[in-house]
Amino acid sequence: MTLQLYGHPFSSYTWKALIPLWADGTPFEFRSVEQHGTEFTELSPFGQFPLLVDDGQVVAESSIIIEYLQRHHPGPNRWIPDGDAGLRVRFLDRVFDQRVMDKATVPVGNVLRPDDQRDPYGDQQARTKLRQAYDWLEQNLPEDGWAVGDTFTMADCAAAPALFYADWVERIGEQRPRLLSYRQRLLAHPAVSRAVEQARPFRHYFPLGAPDRD
Template sequence: MKLYGYPTSGHTHKAQLFLSLLKLDFEFVNVDLLSGEHKQASFLALNPFGQVPVLVDGEDVIADSNAILVYLARTYDPTGQWLPEDPMKHARVEQFLSTAAHRLAGSAALLRAANLFSRTVNKPALLESAHLLFSQLNDYLQGKDWLVDERVTIADVAFYTYTKVAPEGDVDLSGYPSILSWLNNVEALDGFVDMPSSGVGLRAS
């Protein structure tokens, strides 16, 4: 397998993390976003939307981090733990995948990207959105170890990275003890690989 991505991309890290948790061998192929490599014809042949990550597994090409999580869970997890067959549990996993792709990516992740790449954003509005999401998530996680059921699923993988690096977008997580406990649970998993700090935002020091 080959994983095409960018080292500081949270979406790339989600795919890397799950590959590692599943103990799967893969080659990481760096796509230089700063030079526009993701807009070149060779990469667009893999993903016409010009975004990382992309997973190539034999003849199969899967773009989008959440789609990669689903593919890997269905293909390489015979236990069914990571993406349950039970309709209700499966639906709840999908709920968190959707929330990660929209509310999380559209708030905390945008704030981090603004700091990383000196982009102009409506920071007060995005901070308000991020803190609303994390307040709701913190309340939801009270008394829970995982997002869905009593075992880790790809919902946790999908939500982990951009939550963990939210301080790089100036989102302070110190007031969310349930989230911090959940982050620790993910980091204690066998095969966990960290997302390197980019040293921006609240982590600038």
Template sequence: MELYGHPFSSYTWKGLIPLYAYDIPFTFREVNPMEQNEAYAFVQSAHPVGKFPVLVDGDHSVCEATAIAEYLAARDPEAAALIPADPIEAARARMMDRFFDHYVMDVGQLVVNACISNPENPDQTQVEAGRKGLLRSYAWLEDWLAKHDLPPHVSLVTCAAAPSLFYADWIERIPADCPRVAALRAEILALPAVARCVDDARPYRHYFPPGAPDRD
């Protein structure tokens, strides 16, 4: 298998984490949009709008990080733990996957996009919307975690939560009144597969548009 992506990309992390966690052999193909290398050209043809990650497994090509995790769970017996066997629990896991992608990752992206569009004077309407949206999502998640448990192993939810909470906290710090969210972030970042993604991305931190904090 081959995974096309970039080490600093949050959605690439989401594809890498299950591969690392379940020791699935693969080759990483780094996509460089700045140089438009061979891997970049492949992604442009393989993905509907030229985005990564893209997983290639023989004649099969899978794009979108959630679909990659689902594919790995179906293909590899060890990685089956990514998706709960119980249908109700599986539905809950998919719900939380969507929560982290849409209401943490994508909301934080509003701030990132504003800083990319105008580094000197980001659109404060978008910045404020992103930061307020993250605070609302943190509050919802804090309440949800008080009532539900997440599996202790790497799961679909872990794959979504790790990059979204990692970068979101850089944009808007998890507040003191959300201790469960802060604890979840710390617990997930300590997982070996996630820690590997964090370390591999360190050389690229200066590219983070809002500015990377000196922590993590």
């Protein structure tokens, strides 16, 4: 039975799961939650996507989906290496998810609130923490290649959507040339470029207004 991935083309965490599927050439069926919302709701334990279904087995959370794919549907790429390199990949995966992507969603969510329930302080705190994450990454990412050496890993799968959208919320800026260059390399990766193009028709969904770039 073909794998099924439930998600949305504009969703950052859906990108994170799509990138390894495409890069490995793994056969799967993409089911947009806009067309398959009822099925998704019945399957999802927390109502969040992406969600992978493998012959009745439901796998939630993007990082776990990638690890599941490596274990049960391996392809040419090794998304989580063994040893200390694997620990570094997992660590950076958490940094990009929790310190970049999750912080970038705060200003986005804030603008969706009713005017009398918005939180300017929370917005600014999130942006401050996002800039702190940028500064740390600028000092700790390699000057070239990928997040952990020469191999594109789960860390890069997390970094691509996180840095793509976070830069829309809070610009990385020319003062962080290493991080900016890394973002550009990510966007040039074939699987990431495919995710960007697939999401392009949905840019009007971005509540802060999608910039006329990327």
